[in-house]
Amino acid sequence: MKTNLPRRNAGIIQRFLHFFEPILARVQDISGRNPDLTFALVAGSGFVTIYNWRFWDSFLEVMPVESAADAGFAIAILMLLIWLHAAVLLIVPSRTIMRATTCALIIAGAICAFFADTYKIQIDRDMVRNVAQTDLTEAMGLLSPRFIIYLLLLGAAPVWLLTRVRLAEVSTKRFLAQRFAGIFLGAIIVAVGIMPYSGQFATFLRTHKPLRYLINPGNAFHATWRYIHHETSLSKKPLIDVDGVITRSSSVAENKPLLVVLVVGETARATNFQFLGHKDATTPLLGKREELYRFSNVSSCGTSTAISLPCIFSGLGRKDFDVGASVERTNLLDTLNKAGVMVEWRDNNTGCKGICERVPNVQFKPETDSALCEQDYCYDEILLSNLRESISANKKDQLRVLHQIGSHGPAYWRRYPSQFERFAPTCRTNDLSKCTKEEIHNTYDNTIVYTDYVLDRTISMLENLSEQYDTALLYISDHGESLGERGIYLHGAPYRFAPKDQKHVPMILWLSSGFQQRSLLSSACMRGMQNQPLSHDNIYHTILGMMKVRNLVYSRSQDMLLRCRQ
Known part of the structure; x- marks a missing residue:
């Protein structure tokens, strides 16, 4: 279906997109000799902050910041989540796949953010199964103008910005070094950051397990992987007759x-x-x-x-x-x-x-x-x-x-x-x-x-x-x-x-x-x-x-x- 936007609306959208041009230039300037690492960290930071309002709202509800130690723990969790999302991007073997993965995470993040913010839905393997078995009629029943806004502002706009980013060329040695630094050295830094709050972290993992279903879009992809792994692991054996003698x-x-x-x-x-x-x-x-x-x-x-x-x-x-x-x-x-x-x-x-x-x-x-x-x-x-x-x-x-x-x-x-x-x-x-x-x-x-x-x-x-x-x-x-x-x-x-x-x-x-x-x-x-x-x-x-x-x-x-x- 083709839609002709009025010129005024097209102008508003164009001005909205041009607003981010200086930000793009600044990001590319900062990246310097470490473009891939910078890209992954900026993307990870965006995922953890922009797409996770429901998670942070729930997190601060069960673990309120009432002291410097509480604030330090919240920052440590922020660092952990940024590293996890950035590490996913740094694992992929090429920039093309990294960009494609980031685009997929952005779209998934926008959709999951809509359902999490609007209906307070949690994503797990069974929820992914529900999505996989939903027909077009049922899916259309969930759509609304609010969904379109989420998809445009948190999905389409960031993907457009991503296509405008140009990463500086680096040697193969530096390319691999950035990934090593991002994944392994990042893990060490995050572990050191969490260590002083090990007690709070243990409480967080044991007592507040539902919060992990709100981490977006990382948990959505983890749940999707679990669903695909479960479905593909099903044996193709003939139907088992459990009746015996009827x-x-x-x-x-x-x-x-x-x-x-x-x-x-x-x-x-x-x-x-x-x-x-x-x-x-x-x-x-x-x-x-x-x-x-x-x-x-x-x-x-x-x-x-x-x-x-x-x-x-x-x-x-x-x-x-x-x-x-x-x-x-x-x-x-x-x-x-x-x-x-x-x-x-x-x-x-x-x-x-x-x-x-x-x-x-x-x-x-x-x-x-x-x-x-x-x-x-x-x-x-x-x-x-x-x-x-x-x-x-x-x-x-x-x-x-x-x-x-x-x-x-x-x-x-x-x-x-x-x-x-x-x-x-x-x-x-x-x-x-x-x-x-x-x-x-x-x-x-x-x-x-x-x-x-x-x-x-x-x-x-x-x-x-x-x-x-x-x-x-x-x-x-x-x-x-x-x-x-x-x-x-x-x-x-x-x-x-x-x-x-x-x-x-x-x-x-x-x-x-x-x-x-x-x-x-x-x-x-x-x-x-x-x-x-x-x-x-x-x-x-x-x-x-x-x-x-x-x-x-x-x-x-x-x-x-x-x-x-x-």
């Missing part, structure tokens, strides 16, 4: 097929569900259903879809879960498919993360239904399109998985039709920093109101099918969301340090009378479980139990319904 048990009065609908929500946090204690009426329809079981103490496997979704279906459990291990083994859908259950995955999100590759699946796109879709997204009602007809055409036991877009942010206002805007004023921009806390919460609550409607419609459909099938619905969200608490937005924080709102998720269970009688479930026992601690770990085993399927992975202790079977 068995199916019979039950009383099995004259109707089983039908279970598993709804996987997106970014829904338990705190904002009225029937779980929220002050506002976000679940008016489900709140009226007395036969519904509402579980209030459920934790997620991860804080992002890329982790939680495969974890739910892997059977590994959060403590043993690894993305690589889950890819190499059969999952819940594979097991049920082999057991003779008709399985279908319906997706209104960014895909199934490889879970549904070996079973029938439907990916809904904006062109699917103009009434339920707008521009580049669809509302979750589309998951019910022709679902009843598809179910009725099959008389086998069935599991239908509905993967919602749910409450995915920051474009919360795009997740529900206008008639579900029950709370106002709302936030109608991707830049959450421009909205008040009330506006953000109102908009997010409207997404829960719409989820309430979609789930209620799904249950009504299952009620109407209860003459032909013994039906059940299980809903659980993949992870929660931060809405500005302690200055943190969205999700994806490292699990150990993530706030509770990103890990505390809602879960509900609805059973038809036929399904409950057939499973010999005690209602009193089920209601007694509603406040007990549960997690994503229970889903794999509970679904197998509901479908009366057993394999080597199935654990009776993790089947949350087994304890209530009479």
Whole structure:
């Protein structure tokens, strides 16, 4: 797309760029006989200061400067970070690669600075995985005018300045000497600088580990390297069948097929569900259903879809879960498919993360239904399109998985039709920093109101099918969301340090009378479980139990319904 800037704006940009010409001349003059070392130190200093406002703000919050010793320690940390970034540039074997690396660090630094400053996001390997698995629609939902400003001022402008720098030619001997001085002598100088503050440095490393995820852009590249190394190290062995012998048990009065609908929500946090204690009426329809079981103490496997979704279906459990291990083994859908259950995955999100590759699946796109879709997204009602007809055409036991877009942010206002805007004023921009806390919460609550409607419609459909099938619905969200608490937005924080709102998720269970009688479930026992601690770990085993399927992975202790079977 071509954009013609007005002459006035072009003149402003030109004057802005010319402002730096004297600075460039001064840098080149200072470099003298050590151009490469000067280049690396100036670039490292720029990275550590300009792109790390979030890091320094957090650092000074946990380690305030209240004495000369505190100031000395802060300066020592500054020296360490400058040396680390400069050393990366000095390691590369040529000036061309050094310039290219610096340009890449600048662009990455600008992007990471935007997300760190705006949403308080921390970068680790799993966050890089989220980025790698994000489609164009989801990525565009994160963009805003503020992002463009960051990209221009902290990205494009420094890259332009970099192309104007001319490094003086030096001999090969001096070229190597500069790199030796920058890397090895620099390490010695930094070590000597930190030595007097070894106690504070040890405290910094042990007690404030989350701060390392804020170092920009160095940590982003480290996390990217860890992600690439992890992905490329995955074995290419054939799929491991973890099921062993699959068995199916019979039950009383099995004259109707089983039908279970598993709804996987997106970014829904338990705190904002009225029937779980929220002050506002976000679940008016489900709140009226007395036969519904509402579980209030459920934790997620991860804080992002890329982790939680495969974890739910892997059977590994959060403590043993690894993305690589889950890819190499059969999952819940594979097991049920082999057991003779008709399985279908319906997706209104960014895909199934490889879970549904070996079973029938439907990916809904904006062109699917103009009434339920707008521009580049669809509302979750589309998951019910022709679902009843598809179910009725099959008389086998069935599991239908509905993967919602749910409450995915920051474009919360795009997740529900206008008639579900029950709370106002709302936030109608991707830049959450421009909205008040009330506006953000109102908009997010409207997404829960719409989820309430979609789930209620799904249950009504299952009620109407209860003459032909013994039906059940299980809903659980993949992870929660931060809405500005302690200055943190969205999700994806490292699990150990993530706030509770990103890990505390809602879960509900609805059973038809036929399904409950057939499973010999005690209602009193089920209601007694509603406040007990549960997690994503229970889903794999509970679904197998509901479908009366057993394999080597199935654990009776993790089947949350087994304890209530009479």
